[in-house]
Amino acid sequence: xxxxxxxxxxxxxxxxxxxxxxxxxxxxxxxxxxxxxxxxxxxxxxxxxxxxxxxxxxxxxxxxx
Numbered sequence: 109x110x111x112x113x114x115x116x117x118x119x120x121x122x123x124x125x126x127x128x129x130x131x132x133x134x135x136x137x138x139x140x141x142x143x144x145x146x147x148x149x150x151x152x153x154x155x156x157x158x159x160x161x162x163x164x165x166x167x168x169x170x171x172x173x
Contacts, residue, residue, distance in 0.1 A: 116161045119147040120154035128158055 115130040124147055131142040146153055 113160045115158050117145070117155040117158040119150060119152055120156060121152040122147060122150040124149040126155075128155075130158070130160075 114127050116125050117128045118125050126148050128145060129142070134142065144153065145155060147155060
């Protein structure tokens with residue numbers, strides 16, 4: 109069984125990784141709302157563009173695919 113994939117964005121200021129909605133799945137393709145999402149830890153607007161990662165259940169950290 110493979111681990112589920114989720115869209116993760118990382119804060120450029122504090123390094124916090126948080127799950128987010130993939131911008132490609134937004135109904136309104138012209139929306140820029142995904143850019144305005146803030147970090148849940150430090151409330152910075154410095155989140156990266158995000159990528160899909162796989163959650164390895166044996167490890168605590170996220171792993172790039």
